[in-house]
Amino acid sequence: MSRPRGPEMVNGFTGASLAAQPPHIRELLIRRGKVLGPGYQLFYTNPVEVVRGDGVHLYDSTGNEYLDAYNNVVSLGHCHPAVVEAVTRQLSKLTTNTRYLQADLLDFSERLLATFPAELDRVTYTCTGSEANDLALRIARAHTGNTGIIVTRNAYHGVTAEVAAFSPSLGPSSPLGPHVRTISAPDPLRHGTSVVADLRTEIRAAIDDLQRHGFGVCALVVDSIFSSDGMQPVPTDLLGVLAAEVRAAGGVYLADEVQAGFGRTGTGWWGFGRHEVVPDLVTLGKPMGNGIPVAAAVLRNEVGREFGRKVRYFNTFGGSNVPIAAAAAVLGTIEAEGLIDNAHEIGAQLKRGFARIASDHPHLADVRGAGLFLGIEVTAPESTEPDRVLAQSLVDDLREHFVLVSASGPHGNVIKIRPPLVFDAADAALLLERFADSAARVLPT
Amino acid sequence: MSRPRGPEMVNGFTGASLAAQPPHIRELLIRRGKVLGPGYQLFYTNPVEVVRGDGVHLYDSTGNEYLDAYNNVVSLGHCHPAVVEAVTRQLSKLTTNTRYLQADLLDFSERLLATFPAELDRVTYTCTGSEANDLALRIARAHTGNTGIIVTRNAYHGVTAEVAAFSPSLGPSSPLGPHVRTISAPDPLRHGTSVVADLRTEIRAAIDDLQRHGFGVCALVVDSIFSSDGMQPVPTDLLGVLAAEVRAAGGVYLADEVQAGFGRTGTGWWGFGRHEVVPDLVTLGKPMGNGIPVAAAVLRNEVGREFGRKVRYFNTFGGSNVPIAAAAAVLGTIEAEGLIDNAHEIGAQLKRGFARIASDHPHLADVRGAGLFLGIEVTAPESTEPDRVLAQSLVDDLREHFVLVSASGPHGNVIKIRPPLVFDAADAALLLERFADSAARVLPT
Structure with missing residues (x-):
């Protein structure tokens, strides 16, 4: 292929096996190289x-x-009939946006918020987890008046310019923002029993450094399963300690539930529930529509107040009818099928x-x-x-x-x-x- | 409603008429206030x-x-049967992503690129126009090595943190980035016949100022109908002149076709065609899927090369099956129905x-x-x-x-x-x- 190789990715196709592929696979690979823009990667040595x-x-x-x-x-599961049916019905009935009054949007929002602790009482819709994290950070910045962000060493939170700047797993050529600090993810296999104490020390140093540079502390952003850090389900007393440190410094705790949410971790709806801590903001995405693009930020009302006073936020497709219909079908099916x-x-x-x-x-x-x-x-x-x-x-x-x-x-x-x-x-x-x-x-x- | 009022919006509901609304409208308004996050607005004095x-x-x-x-x-049109049928069929068959090989993605990409001048030969998919503009800017920055952005005085390009920073129409409380300069939009009603000469002078001053501040010139971003600047279809010899100035300074011309594209302006597929200038990057969105979230950045291959060398870009839903099926139905219907x-x-x-x-x-x-x-x-x-x-x-x-x-x-x-x-x-x-x-x-x- 004539396209330049992108940066290395875990389980990414490198092109090395191109000549060994069957003809119809090789043809698809060549066609991809001729039309797709920069940054695309495939899984596996043999795609x-x-x-x-x-x-x-x-x-x-x-x-x-x-x-x-x-x-x-x-x-x-692929092609679940409840989603096919709900989306088909909605597409045949109405596809418009949140600048018109619609009961369906409110019905779903009330059901979604009922799965959260009572403090998390407002929702704003986007189309992707990246957009949700991007928006959550804008809201957090308006609320705290600070800009500093703390994430784990190999975190991934998305692909907008804002969010890529605090997604170190994108690799060394995708630079972190000057306002971003990283701490270790928990790794009991290597840390032994001192994980919580070690990370408290690390986050205190990160907080000091952000303050020393004038950024202040805006947000700690973590996904509760530490997915790109290698999946670390324990210790479950860690996130509460880290959140407390960040809050004491004037920041908020944003739980990125794009991967861990909607029941995946098997204990309640949200991954942070396993950790017995209530975040200030939560972002949702991927499985929310079972294949239809839909995502959201859920937050405490007071956290959103300053942003709402200053800025309007309109996402044409966020909260529009078809994504909401898909999300309602997903929520209902998770409940109905246990x-x-x-x-x-x-x-x-x-x-x-x-x-x-x-x-x-x-x-x-x-x-x-x-x-x-x-x-x-x-x-x-x-x-x-x-x-x-x-x-x-x-x-x-x-x-x-x-x-x-x-x-x-x-x-x-x-x-x-x-x-x-x-x-x-x-x-x-x-x-x-x-x-x-x-x-x-x-x-x- | 107890929620704080957001910033003023053209044709936005202010809440002043709340008491005068019929009961079922008032109930919906109150429910919205209780569940939706910051920034939401409704259209019209009476929603x-x-x-x-x-x-x-x-x-x-x-x-x-x-x-x-x-x-x-x-x-x-609302609920076009071609889109309902295509989406239902696809949802029942497959919904996955671009990290697996799929002929449908390539078939559509080839058809889409055929509507563009030959130089614009690569496409990357996102879910929203905001994401497309955000990505296009990351690509332009990698390509030019510069960061300065020039937009029109009341431009709107989207809602990610990156894109809001060059969307002055979001109002004075949503600040522009330090690397952003604005120029007047054309306004023949007030400018008379000197529009092109006046704006050439303005863009030269903006370029000088960006260079003087060390940002350099990354991109001129305009939508070819100047929608939020009040819709200005003429003069059609302007964009070529502005693009030439920006390119001479090492920048690129990004045509935001999120509103003007897909035949809306009645002369070919893309609004920039009326202006007889070929952009370096083009962003697409809104009508692309007739209600299903789908958007894209189209670009010259060489413009994407540096970004592709450094960064991988994966958008879970961008280029996934259902959005592409919807977009293919839209493209086909625009052709079939003339x-x-x-x-x-x-x-x-x-x-x-x-x-x-x-x-x-x-x-x-x-x-x-x-x-x-x-x-x-x-x-x-x-x-x-x-x-x-x-x-x-x-x-x-x-x-x-x-x-x-x-x-x-x-x-x-x-x-x-x-x-x-x-x-x-x-x-x-x-x-x-x-x-x-x-x-x-x-x-x-």
């Missing part, structure tokens, strides 16, 4: 073509069936199963996660030394055997498993069986 | 409730039919008709526009002194007689008429008749 989805499965054009253990947007409990149960089954497999493989140093958001750390044997190459081999071997997962973490060595919430016991058993087979093939003994 | 749309009509819950002469997102020619013809009918009405009313100083994007300037009689109050009275009188338009411009005195592209001769005749009636009722003689 996957998809033409159809159904429940927990994706299909390619030659009829192969893939077990999808990665895609969290379709948290109800998907939060399912995430808890099937997640526990998977965690037990992966732990059993790991006990046979000294390269699998840790199995962790919450609900259906799991990480398996691949290292040198009986060590905490990350092994990214081996992790990629596992991901690729699973892909060749029709199971889709990916990898994450600052060292790219943590297998990331995040199936649709409708995964059942048989799907989990199949995933475990295939994973055990891949581990046996790929991991040195 | 409009909508429950259903069909073609060029919107309906409220008491069965009133409104002629929609304002909503450009549904440029095929909507660009229709915009040209019906636009001309409207312009003639409004000019005839204006000739009876000394307060209607100018009728202008291109295709189905029209502005009627309301002033003191036989004068160029803007009369915002009278313009609002006209907009509100039309709304009370079931015709939806709005107002725009730095003084809020330009009636903004922007109906769906499927407006036919009878719709236009009805709009003209109602407008003449409102003018007779509202305008002093």
